[in-house]
Amino acid sequence: MSAARPSDLDPALAARLKRDDHGLLAAVVQQWDTGEVLMVGWMDDEALHRTLTSGRCTYWSRSRQEYWVKGETSGHQQWVRSVALDCDGDTVLVRVDQVGAACHTGDRTCFDADLLPAVVVDRSGAVVDGTAAARPAAGPTVGVPSVVTGGADPMEGA
Amino acid sequence: MSAARPSDLDPALAARLKRDDHGLLAAVVQQWDTGEVLMVGWMDDEALHRTLTSGRCTYWSRSRQEYWVKGETSGHQQWVRSVALDCDGDTVLVRVDQVGAACHTGDRTCFDADLLPAVVVDRSGAVVDGTAAARPAAGPTVGVPSVVTGGADPMEGA
Numbered sequence: 001m002s003a004a005r006p007s008d009l010d011p012a013l014a015a016r017l018k019r020d021d022h023g024l025l026a027a028v029v030q031q032w033d034t035g036e037v038l039m040v041g042w043m044d045d046e047a048l049h050r051t052l053t054s055g056r057c058t059y060w061s062r063s064r065q066e067y068w069v070k071g072e073t074s075g076h077q078q079w080v081r082s083v084a085l086d087c088d089g090d091t092v093l094v095r096v097d098q099v100g101a102a103c104h105t106g107d108r109t110c111f112d113a114d115l116l117p118a119v120v121v122d123r124s125g126a127v128v129d130g131t132a133a134a135r136p137a138a139g140p141t142v143g144v145p146s147v148v149t150g151g152a153d154p155m156e157g158a
Numbered sequence: 159m160s161a162a163r164p165s166d167l168d169p170a171l172a173a174r175l176k177r178d179d180h181g182l183l184a185a186v187v188q189q190w191d192t193g194e195v196l197m198v199g200w201m202d203d204e205a206l207h208r209t210l211t212s213g214r215c216t217y218w219s220r221s222r223q224e225y226w227v228k229g230e231t232s233g234h235q236q237w238v239r240s241v242a243l244d245c246d247g248d249t250v251l252v253r254v255d256q257v258g259a260a261c262h263t264g265d266r267t268c269f270d271a272d273l274l275p276a277v278v279v280d281r282s283g284a285v286v287d288g289t290a291a292a293r294p295a296a297g298p299t300v301g302v303p304s305v306v307t308g309g310a311d312p313m314e315g316a
Contacts, residue, residue, distance in 0.1 A: 035193020055279025086268040121213025
């Protein structure tokens, strides 16, 4: 669909976006140096424009139906390092310098608290860790280590 | 909304998911060791179930309205290392061992080809690179280096 709200976004760029039913793109936010995936937010054309031109990540709040600048109230700003559009034009990858916690819970990332039980198979098709599939998934698994055996995950806890 | 299609996903886990209007979760896919964000796909309950239990990433194709196992035709499999649900229950972060290119264009990631012009500001609010904002954004910028000055981006080209 087209942009839902008026925007100062470059029309040439706007013409290349493929927005969802609500006029939004998914924005994957990554710490620029460690590679941590911090969170996923949503941007309409104007939020993307503000992110590209202000140096601070700006999102469209689906619940509050308003723009929000990350860190405006929490102090946990996201300073933009780069923004890349994906091959389909429906997602952006925003690399940032994250101050403090990215997650509203106080966790560093929104993916720190709830590791799901998953079977891990290597490239030969051999099961590396099949026990994970039998673990309960009834709630957040804070502190549960990676199910990958045979080596530390360098992204874990980064 | 609830699940759109029948699924064998653990009901306790299914109860914690917040799906979009089409019954889908966003799945951010990351190379487990380098931290590269490879792509974003979409999973319904059954695609998540298959991803958790088979060791291979499975998605719901919004265009074809069918399940697809990444790499089934291309050979570019994604072997699951871990799956984490985010704080809102509407996104998963899937760490994988990606064989070859993740993007259908043949690029390693879906975010390699189209860097957008962005103003870069440091934590003090000082503009590090403001010239980027004036660059045209009319098409993919293959080969254009990161707009961050003063240091290499360790994630770039990883």
